[in-house]
Structure formats: structure tokens, C-alpha cells
Amino acid sequence: MHALKQDLLYAWRQLVAHPGYALVAILTLALGIGANTAIFSVIYGVLFRPLPYQDADRLVHVRQVNPAEPDADLAFAVQEYLTFQRESRTFEHLNEYHSMFYNLTGLGEPDRVQVGVVNETYFPAMGVQPIDGRAFSPADNETGAEPVTLLSHRYWQSRFGGDRGVIGRALQMNDRSITVIGILPPLPAFPDANDIYIPPAACPFRSNEMMIQERSMRMVALYGKLAPGRTVADAQTELDAINRRMRQEHAASYPADSRTELRLGTVREELLGRFRPLVFMLVSTVGLVLLIACANVANLTLARMIRRDREVAMRTALGASPGRLVRQLVTESALLSVIGGLLGLTLAFLGKSVLVSFASRFTPWTDEISLSWPVLVFTLLISVGTGLVFGLFPAWHSLRRDLVTTLKDASGGKSTGAANKHRSRRGLVIVQLAASFVLLFVTALMVRSLINLRQVETGFEQDNVLTMLLPLSFGKYQTYQQIRDFHLQLVPRVQSLPGVVSAAVASDFPLNGVVATPIFRVQNREVKPTDAAATATIRMITDDYFKTLSIPLLKGRDFDPTDTSEAPMVIVINRTLAERYFPNEEPLGQRLGVVVSPTREPRWRTIVGVVGDVSQARLGETVEPEFYIPITQYNDFEMRLLVKTQGPPRNLLPEIRRVIRSADPELPVVQVRTLQEVREESMAPTRLTTRLMMLFALLAFVIAVTGISGVIAFLTQERTPEIGIRMALGAEKETVVGLMLREAALLVAAGLSLGLVAALVVARQLQDLLYGLQAADVPTLLGVAVILAVVVGVACWVPARRAASVDPVIALRAG
Numbered sequence: 001m002h003a004l005k006q007d008l009l010y011a012w013r014q015l016v017a018h019p020g021y022a023l024v025a026i027l028t029l030a031l032g033i034g035a036n037t038a039i040f041s042v043i044y045g046v047l048f049r050p051l052p053y054q055d056a057d058r059l060v061h062v063r064q065v066n067p068a069e070p071d072a073d074l075a076f077a078v079q080e081y082l083t084f085q086r087e088s089r090t091f092e093h094l095n096e097y098h099s100m101f102y103n104l105t106g107l108g109e110p111d112r113v114q115v116g117v118v119n120e121t122y123f124p125a126m127g128v129q130p131i132d133g134r135a136f137s138p139a140d141n142e143t144g145a146e147p148v149t150l151l152s153h154r155y156w157q158s159r160f161g162g163d164r165g166v167i168g169r170a171l172q173m174n175d176r177s178i179t180v181i182g183i184l185p186p187l188p189a190f191p192d193a194n195d196i197y198i199p200p201a202a203c204p205f206r207s208n209e210m211m212i213q214e215r216s217m218r219m220v221a222l223y224g225k226l227a228p229g230r231t232v233a234d235a236q237t238e239l240d241a242i243n244r245r246m247r248q249e250h251a252a253s254y255p256a257d258s259r260t261e262l263r264l265g266t267v268r269e270e271l272l273g274r275f276r277p278l279v280f281m282l283v284s285t286v287g288l289v290l291l292i293a294c295a296n297v298a299n300l301t302l303a304r305m306i307r308r309d310r311e312v313a314m315r316t317a318l319g320a321s322p323g324r325l326v327r328q329l330v331t332e333s334a335l336l337s338v339i340g341g342l343l344g345l346t347l348a349f350l351g352k353s354v355l356v357s358f359a360s361r362f363t364p365w366t367d368e369i370s371l372s373w374p375v376l377v378f379t380l381l382i383s384v385g386t387g388l389v390f391g392l393f394p395a396w397h398s399l400r401r402d403l404v405t406t407l408k409d410a411s412g413g414k415s416t417g418a419a420n421k422h423r424s425r426r427g428l429v430i431v432q433l434a435a436s437f438v439l440l441f442v443t444a445l446m447v448r449s450l451i452n453l454r455q456v457e458t459g460f461e462q463d464n465v466l467t468m469l470l471p472l473s474f475g476k477y478q479t480y481q482q483i484r485d486f487h488l489q490l491v492p493r494v495q496s497l498p499g500v501v502s503a504a505v506a507s508d509f510p511l512n513g514v515v516a517t518p519i520f521r522v523q524n525r526e527v528k529p530t531d532a533a534a535t536a537t538i539r540m541i542t543d544d545y546f547k548t549l550s551i552p553l554l555k556g557r558d559f560d561p562t563d564t565s566e567a568p569m570v571i572v573i574n575r576t577l578a579e580r581y582f583p584n585e586e587p588l589g590q591r592l593g594v595v596v597s598p599t600r601e602p603r604w605r606t607i608v609g610v611v612g613d614v615s616q617a618r619l620g621e622t623v624e625p626e627f628y629i630p631i632t633q634y635n636d637f638e639m640r641l642l643v644k645t646q647g648p649p650r651n652l653l654p655e656i657r658r659v660i661r662s663a664d665p666e667l668p669v670v671q672v673r674t675l676q677e678v679r680e681e682s683m684a685p686t687r688l689t690t691r692l693m694m695l696f697a698l699l700a701f702v703i704a705v706t707g708i709s710g711v712i713a714f715l716t717q718e719r720t721p722e723i724g725i726r727m728a729l730g731a732e733k734e735t736v737v738g739l740m741l742r743e744a745a746l747l748v749a750a751g752l753s754l755g756l757v758a759a760l761v762v763a764r765q766l767q768d769l770l771y772g773l774q775a776a777d778v779p780t781l782l783g784v785a786v787i788l789a790v791v792v793g794v795a796c797w798v799p800a801r802r803a804a805s806v807d808p809v810i811a812l813r814a815g
Contacts, residue, residue, distance in 0.1 A: 011332040022336065025297045028703055029340025029386060032293025034347030035286045035696060037371070037379045041348065042355045043282065044378075045369030046275055051268060052187055054127020055225065058092075059267040060232060061191075062222035062239065064260050066533065072517075074260060075218035078211060080246065084222065087242050090235040093125035094224040096200065099192040101638065103473045103668055106172040110668040112471050113155070113173075116194035117203045123150075123184070125225040133167045133182030140181075140199045147178040147202035153186045155195035175475030178202065189364035190271055191221065204474070215253040216600070223267070236264045275363040280765050285442075285693065288435040289700045294386055295428040295435075296707030301333065334387035341383030345371070348379075358692055361685045426747055429708050433751020433792065434758060436704040441759040441784045443697040445770055446690040448780060452620075452772035453683050459614035459623075460510055461550035462675035464501075466649035467509055469671040470660065471638045483635045484565075486663065491542055493659050494643060499652055501644040504545040507538075507636055509675070510614045511682045520627070522581060523591035523604050536577055536625035537616050538594065540634050546611060548644045549675075556588045556609035559630040569633055571605035575613045577625035592627065605629070619682050620771045640671075649674050689769060701791075709795035733805065740800035741793065748792050752785050 015022040053059060062084070064074045075098070076084075085094045097118050104111040120136040129135060130150060140148050151166065160166045170177045178198065200206040211217045226235060239262050247254045349371055360366040470490075477483050487505045494503040508515065517535040543559040545551075554575060563570050571592055578587040587610060593602025613623040631639070641660075645652055653672065660669055673681075680687075723736055763775035773780070 008331060008335065010328065011335045014332055015336065021300060024706075025300055025336050026340045026343060028293045028296050028300075028707075029337055029383075030343035030347060031699055031703060032290040032344070033337075033341045033379065033382055033386065034344030034351070035289050035699065036382055037341075037344055037348035037375060038351045038355055039282050039286045040378045041352055041371055041375045042359050042366075042369060043279060044372070044374055045356075046359055046363055046365055047272060047279070048374075049365075049369075051271070051365070052128075052185070053267070056268055057266060058226040058228075059126060060091075060224050060226055060235060060264050061267055061270050062094075062224060062235075063263045063265070065263055066260055073221065076220050076222055077215045077218050078206070078220060079213065079215050081220050081222060083246050084239060084242060088224075088235075088238060090227055090230045090238045091224040092227045093121045094222060095119050095122040095125060096220040097122065097191060097223055098206070098220050099194055100203065100205070101471055102173045103471055103666065104171060104173050105175075105666050107159070110666050111159070112469070112668040112670045113195040114192060115149075115173075115203075116192065116197040117200055117206055118197055119200060122223070125223075128185065128187065130182035131185050132164050133180070135182060136197075136199050141201045143201060143207070145199075145201050147173075147176060147198065148181045149173075149178050149202070150182045150184055150197040151180060152184050152195055152197070154189075154193075156183050159195075174473045186367060188271060188367065190267070191223075193364070215250060232264050232266065236262065239264070271365050272363055275359060277768070278359075278362060281442075281689075281769075284762055284765075285439065285696045288439050289696055289703070290382075290386070292432050292435045292700045292704050292707075294389055295432045296703050297336070298389075299428050299707055330388060334384060337383045337387030340386075341379050344383075345376075345379050348375075354692070354695075358688050361688065429747050430751040430754060432704040432707055433748060433788070434755035436700055437752055437755025437784060437788055438759045438762055439693075439697040439700045440788060441755075441780060442763055442766065443690070443693040444780045444784050445763060445766070445773060445775070445777060446686070446693050448777070449770045449773055450683065450686050450690045453686060456615065456619050458510060458619070458679070459551065459612050460675075461644075462679055464645045464647065464649050465548065465675040466643045466645065466653065466656070467671070467673055467675060467678065468641050468656075468669050469638060470505075470641055471668060471670070472664075473666065474637050476664075476666075477637065480565075480635050483637065484632060487542065487631060487635070487639055490641070490660070490663055491544070493663070494641065494656060495544075497652060497655050497659065499646050501646055502544050502548045503641065503643045504542045504548045505631060505639045505641055506542070506545050507540040507631075507639055509539075509549070509640060509642060509678075510616060511619065511675075511678050513617055513682070515617050517624075519595040521593050521595060521602055523593065534581070534625075536573075536627050539626070539628050540631045540636060540639070541628050542631055545628070545642070548642050549614075551614060552612040554610045554612060556607070558609060559628075559632075561632075563630045564632050567633075569603060569605040570608045570630065572609040572611055572628040573607055574611055574623070574626040576623050577627060578610050580625060619679070686769070686771070705791055705795055708792055709799070733801075737797070737800045741796060744793065744796035744800075748789050752788065756781065756785075 050056070062076075064076055065072065066074060076096075078096075081094075081096050085091075088094055095118060097116065099114060099116050102113055102115050104113050118136075120138050120141055123129070123135055131153070133150075136148070136150070139145060149171070151160070156162060156166065164183070166180050167182070169180050171180065172178075184197070205211060206219060211219060224235070226232070243262055352369070352371070356366050356369050359369075470487075472483060472486065477486065491503050491505055494500060515537045517537055519533045519535055521534065539545075541559070543561070543563075546553060546558055555578075556572070559570065559572065573587060573592075581587075582590060587607050590607050591604040592607065593604045595602055611628070614626075615621070616624060616626065641656075643649065643652070643656060657669055660667060726736055726739075727733075759781070760776055767775050
């Protein structure tokens with residue numbers, strides 16, 4: 001301990017004696033270690049932090065999918081769920097779940113809440129108990145039971161201010177009283193970001209007798225807990241057998257051409273699955289930043305060690321052992337690294353929120369991510385490890401020198417026998433250049449991808465269009481006629497407001513993220529068992545919808561007031577649907593029918609118009625078939641109001657709200673956004689990823705260029721006597737500068753060559769994040785190479801020009 005104390009005191013004196021070196025090294029390490037700490041805190045918090053569920057690895061999601069569309073879940077019928085629950089032996093619990101939106105009133109401003117509908121064993125299966133009140137009981141799910149609810153922790157805090165007195169309070173939900181019986185602990189927003197939970201008996205749709213008995217009425221998702229000792233494979237085999245037997249026993253409910261299969265996966269994988277592919281990008285990025293930082297500090301240390309060769313040689317001559325010298329040099333490096341790590345920890349804390357926001361786009365398991373003790377241990381290890389790496393490397397080079405030679409070389413005050421160190425420094429420069437090239441190339445790809453997304457033609461006009469959701473209460477509006485009347489009366493009143501160009505009501509609008517894609521059929525067209533199901537996006541609209549969004553009518557007519565519920569059923573399709581299903585015939589006059597149930601004949605509708613294609617769920621996705629139905633012939637409780645204005649649309653929001661309140665004072669007006677904001681939101685994941693990459697790339701670029709320019713300046717200074725001799729013999733300044741730049745060019749060429757290979761390997765892993773580009777994009781490769789070469793060239797030219805301007809006599813004296 002006494003020796004360690006001595007080493008630390010000596011190391012501290014050395015750092016104080018050379019503040020410039022210490023400050024640059026500490027800041028460089030702080031940036032590299034801070035970036036790695038921030039990333040590790042997010043990765044640990046998402047991937048390795050224990051889920052707040054008991055026996056989380058036994059929790060399973062049972063999905064039903066069409067093999068042709070494996071990413072789209074098909075809900076289960078209640079009778080299917082009951083069959084699986086009754087006959088399964090591999091599950092300790094098998095539970096139902098679905099989520100809906102309800103209107104909550106009586107609390108001041110009307111609120112729209114997302115409601116999870118679960119049976120009484122749903123939370124016990126996860127080991128989740130209320131922090132106050134009680135959980136659901138079997139009695140709560142009996143027919144005629146008084147409606148009860150559990151509040152999510154987040155909604156309890158935000159809406160009720162954490163007041164525990166809410167237990168026992170009766171709320172008004174869709175004109176129906178419901179009593180709060182408990183408050184849940186903090187949980188991930190999974191499967192959905194539900195505000196409250198109710199049992200199936202309290203849901204008017206789930207408790208409907210037709211929903212319970214009809215196997216064609218699909219509504220629920222299945223989540224289960226495996227019995228001890230059972231695996232996902234065991235459950236898959238068992239449920240497949242039950243499913244085959246069930247379909248044979250109820251063959252009338254399952255047409256021969258219906259193709260579905262069951263797929264099981266753990267809840268952990270479902271929570272984290274979308275985040276895992278990003279881990280490679282994050283780890284690779286910050287790993288390169290740290291590599292550049294370490295190479296930079298190692299170069300600084302090597303430069304300093306060249307000037308300390310005499311000190312090392314003298315201490316060796318006086319009897320210091322190689323181990324003692326290595327320990328001293330490593331202690332100095334470790335002290336630098338630990339100080340840099342402490343500063344990096346502060347930077348990580350400041351930047352963590354940006355990374356958490358990024359991760360939350362891909363997984364709901366980001367709550368309460370913090371700089372916990374595993375993160376602190378990681379920071380300590382990476383700080384000490386970094387110190388060892390860039391401390392041992394220069395020490396090893398110094399101890400390889402011959403003692404007599406070093407003392408002779410150092411007698412003149414300057415070491416001229418450091419060829420090995422120069423080679424090592426050049427190698428580190430090559431590594432820095434290569435790593436910088438990788439980061440800049442990947443960032444440039446992301447920037448170009450984002451630019452391409454911004455230039456995508458959406459097919460509709462988004463300027464000066466305001467959107468909002470109008471979720472009608474199904475307790476107040478009990479018939480489709482009441483729903484239609486409300487919307488058809490509201491639109492003219494909004495249109496009459498000063499500054500409104502047009503208004504419309506629709507079930508959804510482009511780029512809103514979620515689309516309904518029902519199966520449809522073309523009348524008098526045979527469907528073979530081997531044919532893939534025909535699906536299309538569906539939207540219910542009023543007749544000014546196309547005008548409001550400036551969607552062009554290509555053929556036929558728009559909807560009009562004569563398209564009532566008593567008139568013939570009509571439909572308008574998009575260009576893609578027309579070209580795909582009527583490539584060589586006239587689509588107008590053809591009849592389509594939405595398949596509501598495999599056992600029921602579709603309601604046939606006549607195509608009266610064809611409109612242009614629009615972007616549907618997200619920018620950059622391939623446009624799929626789409627059709628539109630007038631709300632006078634089909635309607636829904638949750639419709640959206642779209643208002644096109646002459647000026648900034650939000651200026652008219654108070655007046656629009658006033659009109660809506662006068663029509664229904666208890667109607668929540670939520671999700672108020674302009675279409676321009678919706679478009680920006682659709683690009684948010686790409687934009688956030690790009691900004692993150694730009695931040696790390698800029699960080700690495702600054703570190704690398706600063707380090708490389710310092711290396712070149714030092715190497716140039718070392719060659720001052722040689723430059724003096726050349727100039728004394730008649731060499732021109734331009735010749736000397738050219739010589740220095742040619743050597744720098746060799747380093748740049750080697751670094752870019754190595755970086756090119758590494759960049760192509762890394763970029764291929766990110767192909768799914770790119771739009772309109774290939775990973776091996778030649779213009780981007782060339783552009784990044786030129787920019788990096790020019791910047792490094794300027795950084796090398798400045799010290800070379802300065803050295804060539806020195807008086808030859810002074811240069812010779814310096815030797």
C-alpha cells in the first residue's frame with residue numbers, strides 16, 4: 001500500500017506538471033467512457049434488468065397468424081380461448097386479454113382512457129398484486145356483477161395525483177358507474193399502455209352473448225404461464241393438437257380455405273425483440289468512439305514517453321526494475337482514466353434521457369432506467385481497463401529501448417532513436433482514421449436515408465390540416481343512426497367557421513401508424529385454396545374527405561349525399577387495388593365485399609370511383625390496396641375530424657373545440673395534431689437514430705482529427721533538424737511541405753482502406769434501417785472518403801507549413 005501511495009502521488013505530480021496533456025487526455029477519455037456508460041445503462045436496463053414479473057421466463061404469448069402475414073396477429077374467439085383453457089395441461093394459467101378505449105367523465109375535463117380487459121388470474125399469473133386495495137376475484141367476472149376497475153400506477157399518479165383515497169370511488173365510464181378497487185404497481189406498458197383494467201364481465205362487448213358463443217367473432221389475445229418444468233415447445237405441441245381437434249369438431253365454423261397457425265413466444269422476447277437488433281448498432285458505435293479515444297490518448301502518451309526516455313533510462317540505471325517502472329507508468333495512465341471515467345459518468349447521466357427516448361421507440365421496458373450499481377461497476381471496469389491498455393502499450397515500448405543508446409540519444413536533449421514509437425503512433429493514426437470512417441459512413445447513410453424519406457410523395461396534401469379524435473360514448477350513442485347523425489351534423493358546423501376551407505370525418509387518415517386490413521372478395525371471381533387472401537386498408541369517410549386531403553379522383557365519382565343507408569352500397573378504391581385486381585378490365589361497376597365472417601356472405605358494394613394512392617401506415621412503405629366506404633353506409637364510434645384551414649390550423653382549435661362541446665359536452669377531444677406533425681412523427685424513429693449517430697460520429701471525428709493533427713505536429717517537430725538540412729541544401733518550402741503531406745497521405749490511404757472494409761461489414765447490419773439506399777452506396781463511400789481526406793489533409797498541412805517556414809539555421813541548431 002505504501003508503494004501504491006507513492007506511485008499515486010508521483011503520478012499526480014506528473015499530471016499537475018503537464019496540465020495540457022492531462023486535460024486533453026481526461027476530456028478525451030471522458031467522452032469515450034461517458035458514451036459507453038450511457039449506452040450500457042440503457043442496454044442493461046432493457047435487456048438484463050429483471051422484469052417485474054414472477055417467473056418471467058415462464059410467461060408466454062399465444063399468437064394466431066396467417067402464414068402469409070406472420071407479423072399480423074389474428075385474435076381468438078372466446079370459445080377458442082375457453083377450449084384451450086379447459087384442455088391444456090402445459091399451462092399453469094391461460095388468460096385472455098384485449099384492450100379498448102372508453103370515455104371517463106365526472107372528473108372535470110372528459111378523458112379518453114385505454115382499458116385492458118383481463119380475467120381474474122391474469123395478474124396473479126405474473127405475480128403482480130395491487131399496492132393498495134384488492135385484485136379481481138372470480139365473483140367480479142360473474143354475469144351481473146357490479147363493474148370494478150384497477151388503476152395503473154401511471155394513470156393513478158397523473159390523473160389522481162397519487163391519492164389513495166380513490167379506492168372505493170365510483171367513476172363514470174361510458175355513462176356507466178364503475179368502482180375503483182385497487183391500484184397496480186409500476187409495470188411496463190405491455191401489451192399496451194393501459195390506463196385502467198376491468199374484468200370481461202364489465203366490458204359490454206366481451207360480455208355480449210354473440211361474442212361469447214360465435215367462433216367467427218374474434219376479440220381476445222392469449223397470455224399464459226407455463227406449468228413448472230414445461231417448455232414453450234411442449235405448449236406448442238399441445239395447443240396445435242387441441243387446435244386441430246377443435247377445428248374438426250366445429251368444421252362449420254372453419255372454412256377449408258382458412259389458413260392459420262399458432263405461434264408461441266415468451267413475453268420477455270416480445271418485450272425486447274425489436275430492441276435487440278439495435279444493440280449491435282449502439283455497441284458498435286460507442287465501441288468505435290472508445291477505440292478512437294484510446295488511440296488518441298495512447299498517441300499522446302507515446303509522444304510524452306519519447307520526451308521521458310531519459311527519465312526512464314536514468315531510473316533503470318539507478319536500479320529500478322522493469323516491473324517497478326511499468327507499475328509507475330500504468331498507475332499514471334490508470335489515474336488519468338479513472339478521472340476521465342468520473343467525468344464520463346457525469347456526461348452519461350446528462351445524456352441518458354436522449355438514449356432512453358430512443359430505446360422507448362422500440363420497447364416499453366424503459367421505465368426507471370438509471371445509473372445503477374451494475375452500470376457503476378461497468379464504468380469502473382472500463383476506466384481501469386482503458387488505463388491499462390493505453391498505459392501498458394507506451395510502457396512496453398519504452399522498456400524495449402537499449403539503456404546505453406537511450407542515454408546517448410537523450411544527451412542532446414532530444415531522442416532520435418524512437419523509430420518503434422513512431423511506427424506505433426502511425427499505426428494508431430491508421431486505427432483512428434478507420435474507426436472515424438466507419439462512423440461517418442454509417443451516419444451519412446442514415447442522413448441520406450432521412451432525406452429520402454422527407455422527399456417521399458405522400459399522395460395527399462398535409463399543409464394546414466388539423467386532425468383530432470372524436471371517441472363517442474357507446475353508452476350514449478347506441479345505434480349507427482345516432483352516430484351518423486352526430487358526425488353529419490358536426491361537419492357542416494365546423495365548415496361554417498371563418499378560416500375553414502373544408503372539413504371531413506374519417507375512421508382514420510394516412511400515416512397515423514395503424515391501419516385495418518380486412519379480407520375482401522371480388523364478386524363472381526373464384527378463390528382457389530392456394531390463393532393468398534385479398535386484403536386492403538379500409539377507411540370510412542364523409543364525402544369531403546378527398547377534397548380536404550387533396551387526393552385526386554382518377555376515375556368515376558366521389559361519394560355524395562345520395563349514398564345513404566337505403567341506397568345501393570358503394571365503394572371507392574385506390575389505384576393500386578384497381579391495377580392489382582382489375583389489370584385488364586374496367587374497375588368501375590365491379591363489386592367487392594368485405595369478409596366479416598368466413599361463414600357469412602359478404603355485403604357486396606359497387607365500385608363508383610378510383611382515387612390516387614396515398615402513404616398509409618408509414619412513410620416509405622409500399623402502397624397496398626385500399627378502399628373507402630361512406631359513413632352513411634357504415635360507421636364507427638371512434639372517428640376523426642379533419643379540418644383544412646386557410647392559415648395555421650391550431651389558431652382555429654379553440655373555435656373547433658367550442659363547436660364540438662356544443663354538440664356533446666362530454667365528448668373528449670384528443671390526439672390533436674396537424675398532418676405535418678403526423679408526417680414528422682412517422683419519421684421519428686429514423687430521425688432519432690440519425691441524430692444519435694450524428695452525435696457519436698461528430699464526437700469521434702473531433703477526437704480523431706484533434707489526435708491526428710497532434711501526431712502530425714509532433715512528428716513534424718521531431719523532423720525539424722532534417723527539414724533544416726534539406727532547406728540548407730536548397731530544398732524549396734513547397735518541396736518540404738509536399739514531402740510531409742505525402743507521408744500523411746500514406747497514413748490516410750491506409751486508414752481509409754481499412755475503414756472501407758469495416759464500414760461495409762457494419763453497414764450491412766443496418767440495411768433494414770435505410771430507405772432508398774444500399775449499404776454499399778458508392779457516392780456515400782466516396783463522399784465520406786473525400787471529406788475525411790480533406791479535413792485530415794488540412795490538419796497535416798498546417799504543422800508542415802509551419803515547420804517549412806522555420807529558419808534553416810534555427811532548425812539545424814534544434815538538432
